[in-house]
Amino acid sequence: MAKLLEVKNLNKKYQGSKNEIQALKDVTFHVNEGEFFSIIGPSGCGKSTLLSIIAGLEAKSSGEIYIQGEQINGISSKIGYMLQKDCLLEWRTILSNILFGLEIKGKVNLETKTYAEELLKKYNLYDFKDKYPSELSGGMRQRVALIRTLAVKPKILLLDEAFSALDYQTRIMVTNDIYEILKKENITTMMVTHDISEAISMSDRVLVLTKRPGTVKKIHTLEFDMENKTPINCRQNPKFTEYFDTLWRELGIDE
Amino acid sequence: MNENSISAERKQYLKKQKHKKYLILFTQIAILICFLAIWEILANCGIIDSFIMSQPSRILNTFFNLTSNDLLMHIWVTTYETIIGFLIGTFLGTLIGIILWWSDFIAKVSEPFLVVLNSLPKVALGPVIIIWVGAGTPAIIVMAIAISLVVTILENLNGFMKTDTEIIKMARTFKATKFQILTKVIIPANLSTFINSLKVNIGLSLVGVISGEFLVSKAGLGYLIVYGGQVFKLDLVMTSVLILGIVAGLMYASVLLLEKIILRTKKFR
Numbered sequence: 153m154a155k156l157l158e159v160k161n162l163n164k165k166y167q168g169s170k171n172e173i174q175a176l177k178d179v180t181f182h183v184n185e186g187e188f189f190s191i192i193g194p195s196g197c198g199k200s201t202l203l204s205i206i207a208g209l210e211a212k213s214s215g216e217i218y219i220q221g222e223q224i225n226g227i228s229s230k231i232g233y234m235l236q237k238d239c240l241l242e243w244r245t246i247l248s249n250i251l252f253g254l255e256i257k258g259k260v261n262l263e264t265k266t267y268a269e270e271l272l273k274k275y276n277l278y279d280f281k282d283k284y285p286s287e288l289s290g291g292m293r294q295r296v297a298l299i300r301t302l303a304v305k306p307k308i309l310l311l312d313e314a315f316s317a318l319d320y321q322t323r324i325m326v327t328n329d330i331y332e333i334l335k336k337e338n339i340t341t342m343m344v345t346h347d348i349s350e351a352i353s354m355s356d357r358v359l360v361l362t363k364r365p366g367t368v369k370k371i372h373t374l375e376f377d378m379e380n381k382t383p384i385n386c387r388q389n390p391k392f393t394e395y396f397d398t399l400w401r402e403l404g405i406d407e
Numbered sequence: 408m409n410e411n412s413i414s415a416e417r418k419q420y421l422k423k424q425k426h427k428k429y430l431i432l433f434t435q436i437a438i439l440i441c442f443l444a445i446w447e448i449l450a451n452c453g454i455i456d457s458f459i460m461s462q463p464s465r466i467l468n469t470f471f472n473l474t475s476n477d478l479l480m481h482i483w484v485t486t487y488e489t490i491i492g493f494l495i496g497t498f499l500g501t502l503i504g505i506i507l508w509w510s511d512f513i514a515k516v517s518e519p520f521l522v523v524l525n526s527l528p529k530v531a532l533g534p535v536i537i538i539w540v541g542a543g544t545p546a547i548i549v550m551a552i553a554i555s556l557v558v559t560i561l562e563n564l565n566g567f568m569k570t571d572t573e574i575i576k577m578a579r580t581f582k583a584t585k586f587q588i589l590t591k592v593i594i595p596a597n598l599s600t601f602i603n604s605l606k607v608n609i610g611l612s613l614v615g616v617i618s619g620e621f622l623v624s625k626a627g628l629g630y631l632i633v634y635g636g637q638v639f640k641l642d643l644v645m646t647s648v649l650i651l652g653i654v655a656g657l658m659y660a661s662v663l664l665l666e667k668i669i670l671r672t673k674k675f676r
Contacts, residue, residue: 207580209576209579233577233580235577235580237571237573239571239573239576241574241592243595243596252578252591253581255591256581256582256583256591257582
């Protein structure tokens with residue numbers, strides 16, 4: 153499988169007024185094309201920082217990041233980023249929200265607009281295109297946010313604890329929805345989460361970060377041997393508990 | 408539920424609400440009428456001196472002789488001075504607010520100055536303003552701006568700074584420029600802040616204009632009040648105050664109307 157994203161020897165130091173904090177140390181990994189890759193770690197291990205650096209929102213101290221073999225610096229249009237909150241603009245309609253990214257990039261034209269509208273139709277949101285975000289449920293809003301990100305056709309999608317703002321029930325449903333969209337559209341995804349079961353239920357591979365300074369502890373390849381794997385049905389698989397125990401122990405040892 | 412099938416309980420509730428609303432309105436009007444009636448009666452009986460306290464019938468009389476007193480001209484002067492002060496104050500305040508949001512450096516540098524200017528009673532600047540721009544309409548307008556400007560800047564800047572940082576981050580992930588963030592996120596997100604600052608500003612501009620007129624003018628309601636006080640024409644003073652209240656009310660109402668128009672066009676965009 154081709155490597156889509158490569159991170160090499162990434163370091164990040166924060167300069168505080170009193171001291172220097174090393175948040176990430178020598179982080180190296182890659183994400184294959186089409187896979188779902190998750191990063192878990194104890195809180196404060198720098199996993200969100202790692203995502204911000206890859207997205208170009210924060211500067212790195214040293215190291216290299218490549219997408220499809222091309223080194224990137226700063227914000228790249230090959231990367232789509234989804235935050236914890238859906239961040240829909242309350243004063244815009246759903247359609248206008250979905251076109252926001254394209255509008256910023258000055259790429260609203262017949263072709264891109266049709267593509268965005270097709271995504272809306274495909275994921276049962278077309279009837280709501282003239283509604284405002286406040287009229288939608290939490291799960292629908294999250295889907296709108298995803299489509300807004302996908303409308304600009306990123307090569308890789310970064311999810312930053314993207315579902316943690318939702319209540320548990322909605323969260324399980326949304327996780328399933330989003331997962332199906334991502335698989336259908338064949339989107340390479342890299343997710344950061346503190347939720348072990350969420351990581352196991354969605355991912356092909358899971359990277360475990362140590363506590364600060366964050367370094368790569370281990371990368372696990374998850375295999376469930378089942379057809380039509382979805383986040384919900386994989387929670388019933390006996391291997392789920394097995395993986396959970398392994399990852400739990402690995403995260404726990406650091407405490 | 409069907410509109411026609413309102414339950415009896417609901418009907419009663421609605422009736423009760425309506426009743427309560429009317430009762431409040433009725434009491435308000437009753438208080439006003441009682442106040443005016445007692446004032447009039449006490450003045451007529453000679454218990455209070457109508458020369459010092461004036462009385463409703465004399466105020467009404469002065470009010471109806473609008474044209475002979477040049478009242479209309481005075482009302483017009485105060486109104487247009489206020490509107491000009493309001494427009495310039497709002498425009499400059501919003502513009503400076505945007506500049507301070509744009510440059511963190513300028514915002515930090517100007518912070519202590521703004522704090523001092525904000526708490527300084529602007530009327531104290533009156534003599535300085537008169538010397539700088541001359542005794543006349545310009546001085547009054549400058550006074551109105553002086554009073555409303557700093558508040559507008561602070562109010563807008565505060566709103567801009569409080570805009571959800573996650574939304575700004577979302578815009579940045581699409582490589583939005585600072586100008587795009589300003590026009591597509593910050594300004595639309597702060598529409599209600601802006602409207603609020605309009606509401607505060609219209610009142611403050613009027614305060615500025617009246618205090619300006621106290622100091623320098625030859626026309627306007629503020630001038631009438633001061634003049635009436637000096638020549639002991641309390642009817643004129645009271646009438647001017649009354650009109651001032653009506654003018655202030657109408658100005659506020661027009662801002663509310665503007666708010667409705669802005670919010671409606673926003674919905675249909």
